[in-house]
Amino acid sequence: MTISETQRKILEVGKKEFLDKGFKDASLRKIVAEAGFTKGAFYGYYPDKAALFEALVSEAADGLVSMFKNAQEAHFELISDDKTANSRELSTEYLRYFINYVYDNFEEFKLVICCSEGTKYANYIHDLVELDVERTEKYYQMLREKGKIEGTVSHELHHMITSAYFTAAFETVVHDMPREQALGYIEELAIFFNSGWDGLLRLL
Numbered sequence: 001m002t003i004s005e006t007q008r009k010i011l012e013v014g015k016k017e018f019l020d021k022g023f024k025d026a027s028l029r030k031i032v033a034e035a036g037f038t039k040g041a042f043y044g045y046y047p048d049k050a051a052l053f054e055a056l057v058s059e060a061a062d063g064l065v066s067m068f069k070n071a072q073e074a075h076f077e078l079i080s081d082d083k084t085a086n087s088r089e090l091s092t093e094y095l096r097y098f099i100n101y102v103y104d105n106f107e108e109f110k111l112v113i114c115c116s117e118g119t120k121y122a123n124y125i126h127d128l129v130e131l132d133v134e135r136t137e138k139y140y141q142m143l144r145e146k147g148k149i150e151g152t153v154s155h156e157l158h159h160m161i162t163s164a165y166f167t168a169a170f171e172t173v174v175h176d177m178p179r180e181q182a183l184g185y186i187e188e189l190a191i192f193f194n195s196g197w198d199g200l201l202r203l204l
Contacts, residue, residue: 007045009035014052018111023053024118053111053119060105061112061121067098068128072135076142084148085203092190099172099186103179113173125170129163136162140201151201165193 003011013035017026028049032042046052071094078084102109112121137158143149153161168189172182 006035006037006041010037010042010045010052011056015056015107015111018053018056018115019107022115022117023049023111028052050119053116053121057108057111057116057121060108061124063105064098064101064109065128065131067094067101068131069135071098072132072139075136075139079139079142079146079148084143087203088194088197092187092194095169095186095190096183099169099182100179102170102173103182106173109170109173110176113170125166126163129159129166132166133159133162143203148204149201150204153200161193161196165189 010031014026014031017031017034021027026049028039028042031049031052032039035042042052046055071091074094075087075090078087078090112124116122116124133155137155140149169186171177172185177185
């Protein structure tokens with residue numbers, strides 16, 4: 001979508017203000033003044049500060065959610081292909097893909113993970129965890145029915161492990177890791193969590 005020079009300037013200044021102050025403490029008055037426009041000009045594009053924040057992050061944030069859904073569907077396809085033993089390797093492969101996507105949109109995810117309190121993205125990691133746990137439990141149930149998995153894990157423990165995993169992965173953003181360092185970090189992270197899962201649930 002083509003945007004006007006006025007809108008581009010508002011987005012540029014808004015991103016800087018949100019990154020500096022976070023959504024709650026960001027000043028709409030300052031954004032408008034620094035962009036060199038009136039509030040009336042701003043309201044011609046966005047009804048409020050929250051809409052500006054959403055305009056900055058929604059494409060990247062929603063894109064990652066769609067990618068997670070596609071990854072989950074790919075795991076279900078392993079069942080029909082009789083390749084469920086490859087589930088952990090597939091998860092690690094997608095993790096690499098996700099981290100590169102995050103780094104391709106680093107400032108947007110910095111806003112979501114570190115600056116979104118007061119917006120609908122404040123619970124972004126939690127929402128990803130909920131999505132992952134719900135779909136993974138359905139996947140495990142299907143594996144159990146086919147005799148493709150051994151072991152059990154409670155819903156509560158599953159949720160806590162997944163929450164720890166996602167939080168750890170996004171620490172790359174919180175700590176502003178360079179991309180290459182982040183890619184090495186998530187390889188180690190995957191080994192650690194996959195080893196733990198293998199101790200709880202054995203995929204056949």
